[in-house]
Amino acid sequence: MAGLDTAPAAEAESEVPERELTMIEAINDALDVMLARDPDVVLLGEDIGYFGGVFRCTAGLQEKHGKTRVFDTPISENGIIGVAVGMGAYGLRPVPEIQFADYIYPGLDQIVSEAARLRYRSAAEYIAPMTIRSPFGGGIFGGQTHSQSPEAIFTHICGLKTVVPSTPYDAKGLLIAAIEDNDPVIFFEPKRIYNGPFDGYYDRPTKSWKGQPGAMVPEGHYTVPLGKARIARAGEALTVLAYGTMVHVAAGVAQEKGVDAEIIDLRTLLPLDIETVEKSVQKTGKCLIVHEATRTSGFGAELSALVTERCFYHLEAPVERVTGFDTPYPHSLEWSYFPGPIRVGEAMDRLLNE
Amino acid sequence: MASEAAKEGANRPRLSLHVPEPRSRPGDTADFSYLDLPPAGAQPRPDEACSAAATYPLCNDLIRVLGEDNRTHGPWNPQLSPDAMRQILRQMALVRAFDNRMYRAQRQGKTSFYLKCTGEEATSVAATHALDFEDMIFPSYRQQGCLIAREYPLVEMINQIFSNRADRLMGRQLPILYSARAVNFFTISGNLATQLPQATGFAMASAIRGDCKLAAAWVGEGSTAEGDFHCALTFAAVYNAPTIFNVVNNQWAISSFSGIAGAERATFAARAIGYGIAGLRVDGNDALAVYAAERWAADRARSNHGPTLIEFFTYRVEGHSTSDDPSVYRPAQEGKDWPLGDPIERLRDHLFEIGEWSIEAHEAMDAELDAQVRAASRAAEANGILGHGLHQPDRTMFEDVFETMPWHLKEQSEQAVRERSVKWPD
Numbered sequence A: 001m002a003g004l005d006t007a008p009a010a011e012a013e014s015e016v017p018e019r020e021l022t023m024i025e026a027i028n029d030a031l032d033v034m035l036a037r038d039p040d041v042v043l044l045g046e047d048i049g050y051f052g053g054v055f056r057c058t059a060g061l062q063e064k065h066g067k068t069r070v071f072d073t074p075i076s077e078n079g080i081i082g083v084a085v086g087m088g089a090y091g092l093r094p095v096p097e098i099q100f101a102d103y104i105y106p107g108l109d110q111i112v113s114e115a116a117r118l119r120y121r122s123a124a125e126y127i128a129p130m131t132i133r134s135p136f137g138g139g140i141f142g143g144q145t146h147s148q149s150p151e152a153i154f155t156h157i158c159g160l161k162t163v164v165p166s167t168p169y170d171a172k173g174l175l176i177a178a179i180e181d182n183d184p185v186i187f188f189e190p191k192r193i194y195n196g197p198f199d200g201y202y203d204r205p206t207k208s209w210k211g212q213p214g215a216m217v218p219e220g221h222y223t224v225p226l227g228k229a230r231i232a233r234a235g236e237a238l239t240v241l242a243y244g245t246m247v248h249v250a251a252g253v254a255q256e257k258g259v260d261a262e263i264i265d266l267r268t269l270l271p272l273d274i275e276t277v278e279k280s281v282q283k284t285g286k287c288l289i290v291h292e293a294t295r296t297s298g299f300g301a302e303l304s305a306l307v308t309e310r311c312f313y314h315l316e317a318p319v320e321r322v323t324g325f326d327t328p329y330p331h332s333l334e335w336s337y338f339p340g341p342i343r344v345g346e347a348m349d350r351l352l353n354e
Numbered sequence B: 001m002a003s004e005a006a007k008e009g010a011n012r013p014r015l016s017l018h019v020p021e022p023r024s025r026p027g028d029t030a031d032f033s034y035l036d037l038p039p040a041g042a043q044p045r046p047d048e049a050c051s052a053a054a055t056y057p058l059c060n061d062l063i064r065v066l067g068e069d070n071r072t073h074g075p076w077n078p079q080l081s082p083d084a085m086r087q088i089l090r091q092m093a094l095v096r097a098f099d100n101r102m103y104r105a106q107r108q109g110k111t112s113f114y115l116k117c118t119g120e121e122a123t124s125v126a127a128t129h130a131l132d133f134e135d136m137i138f139p140s141y142r143q144q145g146c147l148i149a150r151e152y153p154l155v156e157m158i159n160q161i162f163s164n165r166a167d168r169l170m171g172r173q174l175p176i177l178y179s180a181r182a183v184n185f186f187t188i189s190g191n192l193a194t195q196l197p198q199a200t201g202f203a204m205a206s207a208i209r210g211d212c213k214l215a216a217a218w219v220g221e222g223s224t225a226e227g228d229f230h231c232a233l234t235f236a237a238v239y240n241a242p243t244i245f246n247v248v249n250n251q252w253a254i255s256s257f258s259g260i261a262g263a264e265r266a267t268f269a270a271r272a273i274g275y276g277i278a279g280l281r282v283d284g285n286d287a288l289a290v291y292a293a294e295r296w297a298a299d300r301a302r303s304n305h306g307p308t309l310i311e312f313f314t315y316r317v318e319g320h321s322t323s324d325d326p327s328v329y330r331p332a333q334e335g336k337d338w339p340l341g342d343p344i345e346r347l348r349d350h351l352f353e354i355g356e357w358s359i360e361a362h363e364a365m366d367a368e369l370d371a372q373v374r375a376a377s378r379a380a381e382a383n384g385i386l387g388h389g390l391h392q393p394d395r396t397m398f399e400d401v402f403e404t405m406p407w408h409l410k411e412q413s414e415q416a417v418r419e420r421s422v423k424w425p426d
Helices: A023-037 A061-065 A077-090 A105-115 A151-155 A168-180 A245-257 A274-284 A299-314 A341-353 B002-008 B052-059 B082-107 B121-129 B144-149 B154-161 B195-209 B227-239 B271-275 B287-302 B343-353 B359-381 B407-423
Strands: A018-020 A041-045 A070-072 A093-097 A131-136 A161-163 A185-190 A216-218 A230-233 A238-242 A261-265 A268-270 A287-294 A320-324 B136-138 B215-220 B243-249 B278-283 B308-313
Touching: A023 A041, A023 A061, A023 A093, A023 A168, A023 A185, A023 A216, A041 A077, A061 A070, A077 A093, A077 A105, A077 B136, A077 B195, A077 B227, A093 A168, A105 B227, A131 A168, A151 A161, A151 A185, A151 A268, A151 A287, A151 A299, A161 A168, A168 A185, A168 A216, A230 A245, A238 A245, A238 A274, A238 A341, A245 A261, A245 A287, A245 A341, A261 A274, A274 A299, A287 A299, A287 A341, A299 A320, A320 A341, B052 B271, B052 B278, B082 B121, B082 B144, B082 B154, B082 B287, B082 B343, B082 B359, B121 B144, B121 B215, B121 B243, B121 B287, B121 B308, B121 B343, B136 B195, B144 B154, B154 B359, B195 B215, B195 B227, B195 B243, B227 B243, B227 B271, B243 B287, B271 B278, B271 B308, B278 B287, B287 B308, B287 B343
Parallel strands: A041 A070, A041 A093, A093 A131, A131 A185, A161 A185, A238 A261, A238 A287, A287 A320, B136 B215, B215 B243, B243 B308, B278 B308
Antiparallel strands: A018 A216, A161 A268, A230 A261
């Protein structure tokens, strides 16, 4: 993906050997590193043990680290999150997997009323240092129950951090940072880009991560700090706020149309890196927000409000939002729903013509 | 056509919905004649290492130790020393004295809410004595007896109830939703049954680490209907987690009798059968039976024989809370007529019977406990009561949402502090 700025993060030591990994391999690597490094890290979820996960993110980890560190659970998201709260209270650092973000709702009470509130209600006597991993987003013909992007539900809950990587490098570094964090983190993995970046052209040949920016992943331990955005592409004409798959779609459109967009990959939705956002919008005067989730009350609404509140006198045009439509994610009309290059491109045009 | 016939109803019986209804309502005489109460001592006591199935007859029985004659009977007698029994008696009486004082404090406007456990003292106090101090208690909201059994300071409890400046929870929680890590007592949620899978997870963690700690959770019979109950028992069964699930069947969930939670169909202890874990049904007003059952489950879990579900069969003598008036949905006499008696009186009478206690000693104890509670209440009141002044700085509202405060909470905190300075310039 030309146009993506890929300067390696400062935390990575230059002597550390790197390999080219897919996002799945990078996530597997992060989990492997943390299991080896911290005996309190445990992985639990449906099909994650012997089988290695339906997306292979935990492949080989049970064999390597043992059945009491990496194990299968009953089909009960409520139970998975509930026991993870208890494990965290004990002193472990659980990393539960919810097989699809669409399945997270039975566990919602344990996330919202328990994990997110434990520190507050007990005045820090008990904490919930867990990282809930879950693949999210569409573009894989998953229909309405395997395609949703429910991140805004979680950014609305006080006490949770919400993280979305867009490259293998970030996926590993952010996941390690999330596991080491003492607060509960929702870690949404954009499954459309598990095996390669995606510019929104579903009818073109798929790309692998081979040779792509952000695919070189250092061995061993490193972190990408939570709460810090990444300028995926520097530019002057307009600011794009995106995360996950949509970083790649926006970059593809900017490249194709020759738009000098500054693309900010938020990486952490909450706590948000407001400084990077403000600085960019104040420079460009125009702001496009892109997410795959449904529009109304989506995270874009929060971003739009923040940009308007903080950068109003720098704005040269109304803030634009490009999102999925306010419908369930349809199966056969998936690509009509997806906020692809046409929708993103038209919004860029509108902003540039202001 | 078959479908046409069905539409007509043909000769099929009409379906009817069964909505359970308690036997007695206000104005009726309390009727407990339906209860099948076996004599004390008649229940077999299997070995702690037995198969779960060996306990299943006990799920439909009632483990009892103290008989009508005030003597101990049968294999479940825990053989507690008179000192141990006097300590349990004293702590149950302290819970009652505390409840009475705090109930009054709420009526006097010193706090917003209180909730008594009258008649259920044994299910928390005696059960806690059967655990090790290191075992984590995952309480519901009516287990003040667990804190008192672990000798948590009354003043700390009252500070929390008054949400005053010494409240270690910074006034964030509804009164009585304590958290007391110092005595291995988990933070109480206002949402029901959420503590159950957490207890399972805690117990699983102990087993993952190869430690020796158990988790013991309490829940009301009404809350066994929550999904959390099901997944907690499923996970506990799957991983053989060292967990004890104490179901306090006090017959009433606010205004809904136990039938609304399924009691017409099966006992709550019998839920254990479906999960394949051990189950015991216990006279919850018999402190010695409560102790013995909890101890049996603890010994079983500690020796890697897995979880146990215990139903404590008891009665909620008072209203659900200070916000409830039970006289509008059940006979006023029910509590007095409860055929399993009062847990404090029954243990007291046993100690009388064996010559280890006297009326004089009991009256002296009650007076002493009352003075102890009064003193604690006065000490806590010196730290303030709810509504009389703002006891916590506004910034504390923003602390502990996260380990470190992010920018948006810092901004909001500054606003709150500014607003207070506008309202109270000094």
